[in-house]
Amino acid sequence: MAEAAIMELKDALAATFPEIFPGQDPTVKKTMPRLQAAPGDHSTNPNYNASTDPHVAGLALDIILLAWVESERKLAENLVDLFVYSKAAMGWNAVIYNHATIDDFGGPKPHSGPDPHTSHIHIQWPKSRAGTTGFIGGMQNDLTDLHDRWANHRPLPND
Ligand SMILES: [Zn+2]
Numbered sequence: 001m002a003e004a005a006i007m008e009l010k011d012a013l014a015a016t017f018p019e020i021f022p023g024q025d026p027t028v029k030k031t032m033p034r035l036q037a038a039p040g041d042h043s044t045n046p047n048y049n050a051s052t053d054p055h056v057a058g059l060a061l062d063i064i065l066l067a068w069v070e071s072e073r074k075l076a077e078n079l080v081d082l083f084v085y086s087k088a089a090m091g092w093n094a095v096i097y098n099h100a101t102i103d104d105f106g107g108p109k110p111h112s113g114p115d116p117h118t119s120h121i122h123i124q125w126p127k128s129r130a131g132t133t134g135f136i137g138g139m140q141n142d143l144t145d146l147h148d149r150w151a152n153h154r155p156l157p158n159d
Contacts, residue, residue, distance in 0.1 A: 002037035002058040003130035005091060009123070010035050010061055012136040016143045019151060020075075021063070034064035036120075047114070060124035067098040067118040071150070076121055078146050078156045083123060086139050091129035096122040 002010070013021045013035060021035050039055035040062070042048035054060035065076035080097050083090065093104050096117045100108035111117060125132070136143075142157075149156050 002061070003125065003127075005125050005130050005132040005135075006037050006058065006061045008133050008136055009090070010037060012140070012143065013063065016140070016147050017150075020065075036062040036064070054124045057127070059127060059130050060122060063121040063123070064119060065097075065121060073098065074156055074159065075146070075150050078150075078158050080121060081158050082139060082142055082146065085142075086135060089132075089135040089138055091125055091132035091135070092123050093126045093129070094122070094124045 021033075037055065037058065037060065039050065039053050042050075042053075050056050055062070063076070063079065065072040065079075067073045067076065076097055080095055080102070083092065083095050084102060095102045096111050096113075097120075098118055099111050099116045101111040102108050146156065148154075
């Protein structure tokens with residue numbers, strides 16, 4: 001079970017973007033939602049270590065938005081901007097998307113891990129801040145505005 005901060009963000013994204021969250025993951029054939037807190041299938045990765053996977057610990061959310069699809073990448077970039085703007089209230093300590101990472105020390109900076117995160121935003125919290133809640137209230141107007149612009153094919157705030 002994911003921690004409270006992860007569930008608050010997941011539930012808000014599902015409610016605000018009903019057309020896309022929780023839709024089906026377009027990268028796989030099997031049924032898999034676009035909002036994934038649970039650990040993914042790492043069976044083909046020999047370097048996978050469940051003990052260090054923040055998803056196993058309930059500390060992370062993956063938001064499936066494909067960087068090679070322009071409309072999805074623009075939505076993802078705007079969500080990342082909103083997460084950065086709201087970082088103090090949200091309490092996350094890492095956001096990774098499309099070859100870039102932002103953490104407690106700043107960013108964006110090049111993401112050097114084996115997965116370039118071109119298929120999803122990864123956002124994670126440290127255990128000490130994973131119980132953070134109540135942050136969506138301050139973000140909801142911006143989330144709703146982003147949804148309305150995106151759904152109506154209008155320019156997004158950071159276009
Ligand atoms: Zn992840």
